[in-house]
Amino acid sequence: MRKSRAVMGNLLPFIIAIIFIFPIIWMLFVSLKPQGLGISNPLKWFLPPYTFTNYVHIIADFQVLRWLLNSLFVGIVTTIITLIVTSLAAFAISKINFQYKKFIFIFFLIGLMVPGEATLIPLYQIAQSMHILDSYIGLIVPGIASPLGVIVLKSFFDSVPKEVIESARMDGCSLFRIYYSIVLPLAKPALASIAIFTFIGSWNNFLWPYMITFSDHLYTLPVGIPVFNSNYSQDYILPMTVNAVSSIPLIIAFFFFEKQIVKGISFSGIKG
């Protein structure tokens, strides 16, 4: 009785784990199968023959490669600009003494309470009047306006002791110098979490890029995948390869940065 309970206790988490990663494993195996294979026994997906020609095919398909590079470009630029503007604002709120500080901080909090989906229509209208629809600027700029980063970084900057800042000022350091050489290096863990979180958010963002891109050379991967898959109906080997291509960078990133990703989620829990 005791023994069977112990076995159950160890088996259950294992079985659930397998169920959770199974679709991803299956995707990777399907992407390694030669095209045009009629497979009726599902276990055959996992058995040889394997081939990398699907990947060659996808990389040689200029369109998919372009979408991949777009996603990469938009993700990296969004992340870098987000880090710069949010850390600058957080530094001002945490370390500079100015009027209406409380008011500004509360003003920044408002944005957290309004769900982005509720303002998509007016945002589209604004982007249209600014003539940034169907452009990289339109893909990037609205993504950097989230105040969550400011709030997380502010609480991090608050823990830098006042004395450190004051003695640096005595030595004639400019505020920007203090921001750049003292406060930022101390906040590296928070910056890393925000960076990874922003990048994943941008890499996976679907609705906004789907709404504002019309030219297929501007598509990001999440927008391109449905287009590619609906034009391709022979079997699902090539569509699954596109899925794999857009997931593998994230899966690799996940193994390297699991800690930071997990921390980033705990931050977003604070937000609630």
Added chain:
Amino acid sequence: MRNKRISGNIKAIPFLLPFFVVYVLFTIWPIIKGLQMSFYDWSIIKKIRFIGLENYAQMLHDPDFWASLWHTTLFVLFSTPTMVILALVLALLANKKSKLQAFYRGAYFLPTILSVSVISYLAIFMLQPYSGFINSFLHLIGIHAEPFWMAGPHLAWVSIVGVTLWWTVGFNMILFLAALQDIPDYMYEAAKIDGATRWQLFWNITLPQLIPVGRIILLLQVLASYKIFAQIMLITNGGPGTSTRPIIQYIYQTGFHKYNLGYAATMSYGLFVILLILSILQLKGQTSQGGES
């Protein structure tokens, strides 16, 4: 002193300005603009015309609005309890001391980082009748049924809830896990000395300690579930018919297929007000309950 403050103002401006500009343009301005648009017959193809509260009156009498709101509410009612409870179970499993602990955490969380397009097409290909993995697996183990996972309205909802559960539950699990690790060991030690069983430890220490984070997760989950759209659009496109069409998809179609941006903005505001009321109710429930205990 006064001079110092004013010089502080000037010094703060270059630091605040970049974020401030982007934030006002792309977060605050849309909120105001949306309210303005809701009072207009605002179309891409026709001339814009002020119509007062007409959009709001139309919304209250629009059966499609209420139907899609009802679908979304049903989805929230079915998915939220499973989403919170399964997240708690996974967190407990992944918190147990085991050689495979890191593997469990990683596996439960991994689907969360995939893009909505990827998980939607994974679902489509797995659930396809005749050639999908699930049905051919059923045949393999001797069940010769051919369920059309995405065709009947009920089964389509089951599929959508299942896929969303698999995709997003890891996020809630991480929040529970962080809270589990914050429970101080001495609480368990003390109870063990008093001879508490494992079940008693769970009921009297673990569960009460998790209630605050559980409430946050519940609120976040309700808000997130009301915004469901992309995976439905990709998997069933709201079908069969409009039986799985959620509110955001109806707003989207009104704006971009029927070009009625004013009415779409009005419904966005309607949704926003509903979410706001739900948040306030939930937060109020928390504080009044907190007062009792």
